[in-house]
Amino acid sequence: MDLVIVDYGVGNLASIKNMLKKIGINSLISGISSDIESASKLILPGVGAFDTCVDKLNQSGLRETLSKRVLVDKVPILGICVGMQLLLSGSEEGSGNGLGWVGGTNVRFNSSSMSTGTRIPHMGWTEVTFVKNSPLLDGMYPDPRFYFVHSYHAALSDDADRLLTSDYGYPFAAALEHKNIIGVQFHPEKSHKFGMKLLENYVRNY
Numbered sequence: 498m499d500l501v502i503v504d505y506g507v508g509n510l511a512s513i514k515n516m517l518k519k520i521g522i523n524s525l526i527s528g529i530s531s532d533i534e535s536a537s538k539l540i541l542p543g544v545g546a547f548d549t550c551v552d553k554l555n556q557s558g559l560r561e562t563l564s565k566r567v568l569v570d571k572v573p574i575l576g577i578c579v580g581m582q583l584l585l586s587g588s589e590e591g592s593g594n595g596l597g598w599v600g601g602t603n604v605r606f607n608s609s610s611m612s613t614g615t616r617i618p619h620m621g622w623t624e625v626t627f628v629k630n631s632p633l634l635d636g637m638y639p640d641p642r643f644y645f646v647h648s649y650h651a652a653l654s655d656d657a658d659r660l661l662t663s664d665y666g667y668p669f670a671a672a673l674e675h676k677n678i679i680g681v682q683f684h685p686e687k688s689h690k691f692g693m694k695l696l697e698n699y700v701r702n703y
Contacts (some may be wrong), residue, residue, distance in 0.1 A: 500700060501536035504528035505557035505603035508542025508580065509552050509686055513696075516686040520697050530562045538703060539546035539563070539572060543579025547603065547649070548591030550579045558595070567598060570576060573703035575675045580672065581680030582649065588653030590649050599675045611666030618648040619665040623683075627660045630676055633695060634659065641691050645673070677703070 502513055504522055510526045517524045524540075525532060533539065541563070543550045554560055566572045576584045585595045588603035595603075606617045624642045625636060630698030644662075650669040653659055660679070663670035672681045679699065 499536070499646075500538045500540065502523040502526045502540045502542065503534050503559065503563070504534065504685065505559055506553040506597045508544055510542060510576070511683065513540060513542060513577070513685040516693060517696060517700070520693050522685075522697070522700050526529065528557055528559065530559060533559065533562050533566060536566070536572065539566065541574055541575040541576045541583065542582040543577065543581075543583055545579065546590060547579060547582055547588040547595075547604060548593040551591070551593030551595065554583065564596065564598075571677045573699070575699050576678075576680035577686075578647065578682060578684055581682050582651065584673070584678060584680045585651060585653075588649055598678050599658055599673060599680070601652050601658075602648045604652045605649050606666065606669075609668075615666050618646060620646045622688075623663050623665065623671075625671045625683075626661055628659045629657075629674075631660055632672065633672075633679060633698050634699050635702060637694055637698075638690055641689055642688075643681070643685065644687040645671075647682055651675060651680070678701075 582603045583602045584599045586597045616699040622642050658673045658675045659670045663671035684693045
């Protein structure tokens with residue numbers, strides 16, 4: 498089995514699968530432990546409130562399996578939107594425990610540091626800046642921009658984990674990469690050619 502999109506009851510599962518299909522990549526949507534055990538790559542989606550996603554993940558019974566696959570077996574995983582936020586220890590949005598695979602927590606956009614009238618959530622197309630080189634970004638189209646919908650963002654413990662930066666009132670981490678663990682705050686499945694290239698790079702290069 499190759500790529501598994503983890504189904505724990507949350508996320509744009511079909512949209513991700515359809516985007517992968519457009520670029521000729523087969524994937525399986527599954528919440529079955531045996532499928533995750535045999536996967537060579539994983540995608541962890543997430544939309545909505547942090548605690549809702551944590552609760553759904555805990556209820557799915559997949560938390561231990563995912564941790565083994567990622568931390569012990571070193572299988573690549575790509576967290577999308579709240580799926581990225583779950584990679585950290587927690588969030589100001591709730592009290593649930595994230596997976597804690599990457600150092601940091603998620604914080605709400607600080608309106609006092611933004612221009613008057615800047616709205617939260619951050620919603621829409623926004624350009625990103627490369628912080629470091631990565632196979633995830635190979636051959637990316639010029640002036641890369643992605644589609645965001647979020648009110649919270651990652652505050653990483655180690656700046657070395659920051660892969661992409663974006664700006665909404667102030668700079669924030671738009672993507673992270675820590676060993677085999679990758680997270681993107683935006684929705685590649687809604688980001689047209691930029692998202693397609695990123696997903697293709699993830700599947701081909703990891």
